[in-house]
Amino acid sequence: MLAVIGTVPDPGFPLVAGKVTLEDGNICIQGRRAAIRRGTPALLAAAVKVAEVLGREEPFGYLVGDIGRGDGSKALYQYLAQDLKQSDFHTICFHYLQPLVGWHSRIQSVIQKMTPKPILVADAGFMYVAKMSGRSSAYDLFTPDMGELAFLADELAPHPFYTRGFLLHEENRAPDLIARAYQHKNAARYLLVKGRKDYFADRDGIQAVIDHPMEEA
Structure with missing residues (x-):
């Protein structure tokens, strides 16, 4: 259950x-x-x-x-x-x-x-x-959005408010932020990064990209 x-x-x-x-x-x-x-x-x-x-x-x-x-x-x-x-x-x-x-x-x-x-x-x-x-x-699983992923990737930030500015929340930086989160042992076994595209990843990098179905808000 x-x-x-x-x-x-x-x-x-x-x-x-x-x-x-x-x-x-x-x-x-x-x-x-x-x-x-x-x-x-x-x-x-x-x-x-x-x-x-x-x-x-x-x-x-x-x-x-x-x-x-x-x-x-x-x-x-x-x-x-x-x-x-x-x-x-x-x-x-x-x-x-x-x-x-x-x-x-x-x-x-x-x-x-x-x-x-x-x-x-x-x-x-x-x-x-x-x-x-x-x-x-x-x-076993964290489900961050891109802003939360930047926080996980920042080994010095105690809270998302203090995520350093150079860790931009741009979606094209997802692979780098994922790698950094694992490097500093701030990620679960798996990550599901939520956004326009969803990224399923582990310590070896992005394993799948999910971009459909798409429902407009």
């Missing part, structure tokens, strides 16, 4: 954990609804539809409200540190969470003891904390 872990931009949204369904244009989890506009709810909605097409069971979601203050993320980290010990997820995707290095290390310690060890995916804020903690190689 796939588990998706993230936040909802609503400080009143409680910590919930359970299978996710779609109802009337919202995701539904443990009787709570969240609008599908952006962020982790949008990711979960896409995961539900993909599961339908592939004939798989619904994804399992861990969600909490957080508008950047970190309180919700801390509560979710605390919950995960206990709950993941009893889980048997095949794949765990970490999405928007406050990048707290200490809590990231605790969650990684729990995951390393899981048998079998799940496939680990990180996007958005969780890529930041994986790099900040020096644990990028513990992950």
Whole structure:
């Protein structure tokens, strides 16, 4: 089963954990609804539809409200540190969470003891904390856009805001940025770089380029 872990931009949204369904244009989890506009709810909605097409069971979601203050993320980290010990997820995707290095290390310690060890995916804020903690190689897949890839490629930047200017975010620099991210051990086993063209890469370079189907925004 796939588990998706993230936040909802609503400080009143409680910590919930359970299978996710779609109802009337919202995701539904443990009787709570969240609008599908952006962020982790949008990711979960896409995961539900993909599961339908592939004939798989619904994804399992861990969600909490957080508008950047970190309180919700801390509560979710605390919950995960206990709950993941009893889980048997095949794949765990970490999405928007406050990048707290200490809590990231605790969650990684729990995951390393899981048998079998799940496939680990990180996007958005969780890529930041994986790099900040020096644990990028513990992950199987990062899914950066070009700006986030430039951050991974900058061995000195502690946050995307501090990515150095010479690491331009131009798409034609993707091969160089990918190589630099692996050189400095700031990339997962695989990278899926999102953009007008998507690049699937590993430490040996770009393995595939996906440029279709294309839906105009």
